[in-house]
Amino acid sequence: MNIAVCICQVPDSASAVAVIDGALDMTRAAWVMNPYDEFAVEEAILLRDRFPGSTVTALGASPESGKDLLQKALAMGADRAFDVRSFSPLQDPFQTAWVLAEALRNLYGEALPDLVLCGRESLDFQNASVPAMLAGMLGMVFTGPVSALRAEGEHLELERETEGGTELLVARLPLVISTEKGLNTPRKTGIRQVMEARKKPLEILQASQPPPPKVSLESVETVSKKKRCRFAATPEELAGMLHADGHFRHISGED
């Protein structure tokens, strides 16, 4: 099974992100692998180990990705990694998906990978669009975020959350799957794995210039969530305050 995993880096904490002169300032941020992408890498490795002859290829296309991110994927167990470089920073999910789709076509040709795994969303911009866009561009089927995956020969049994509960799906490869929290427990990497990862191939893949972005980031401002909290001395007083301020308006008197 040919498995490709698309990963990116995000600031380890949103509190390190600042807005200076109307632009995002990330200089205080420390970068980590997007937590959702860890589930994708872990799942890829679990599948590879179950199906002999499989290969896991990690691709990173975010400008900050660079070596650290891909080295981490290699340390977790990916077989090879590609740092997908673009001439200018990617500006929206469309450009990111476009560059990844091109990279996958270059690497796999018309055959495409059997499975493309992505995190549900990246925790910086939280668009949750790249996986579905990538699938659309490659003409592959996208399952949406899955919280359980069981491989049964040619078929995968998947679970995904919807408004009404959990949907149980049976799907045939090839597929693009995005990973939800709880799918697995991503492994920790130690010195030994990091040293071994250095011996694995990490190559640079130059992307062509993507089409213009479909949305542009026009301005940013920091949000202050601080409110003036009104404290109640007793639970009874709290209930009275909430009632007086109309917070129970819509509830009927009969319970």
Next chain:
Amino acid sequence: MAYYLVFLEPRNGLVAGVSADVWHRVQEQLFSGDRVAGFVAGSLSSGALDVLQGSGTVHHALSGRPAVPSDMELCRMLSELVRKEGCTDIFMAATAAGRRLAPAIAATLPASLLAGCTSAYPDEKVCRRYIHSGSVLAAYRPQSAIRIVLQGREHRRVTFSSLERPRCVAFQESPGILRDAAPLIRAIIATSSSEDISEAGIIVAGGRGMGDAGRFAMLEELANLLGGSVGASRSAVDEGWRPHSQQIGQTGKSVAPELYIACGISGAVQHLAGLASARTIVAINSDPYAPVFDVADYGIVGDVREVLPRLTDAVRDVLRKK
């Protein structure tokens, strides 16, 4: 002039309530010369479209085979309809299906995808939305001639009413469009009893401070009384006290209730990330310095074991007197 297309999601043979809301919000924002179309696929109960008020034409795709078309088929049919009709703005509810479909269509057409806008696009020409876990508000400007807007619960309630009704026409796919594009076999749909907290108007949520799984019964009682749902912090989910589907925050759900009651939750940034669109926040915590009080509108310092039963009784009392 805008030509809106609203994707109407079927649910049990009817039009999903959230889709009808999107339809009516679009009707509300029409200027003269604007047009509206709807699209719905699959078999519907008779009269299913009667919930839709206002002008326009609903295109109903009834292809006979599989009752529920795959995402890929929906994507092709919608893209074809947009091109044929010349639609400029596609509106969809931000349901699980909508979130899969919208980016797929955006990549196919291509179109500008606007999701999670806090401002009512297109009243404002930009989409303002939270990024970086709710710490930054960003304004995005669409660059394509076609826009796709995913609307969640963060939008105002609709009050639209009209005597007009849309007309319904059959949608004819071009021959060949429905090639074998459905390798996704839907085996079973296990509908669990868990209500969807991302749609809840009132949420009573518990954190590590609840102490154990059993005490969530107190939250359920209060939530039932208020007609709300129970949510949880990641710590409570990690402890196994609640299912992941109830987790609120950066790696859980984003919620937009009118009233959010946080019980034994410290107020970590990752938790608050899911609360950017919550209107009023009430905090119950034994630590007067808990960060949750910085973002709360109302607070009470105390032990949940003592506060919650008394609060529930007091709420029941004020509701009775109403």
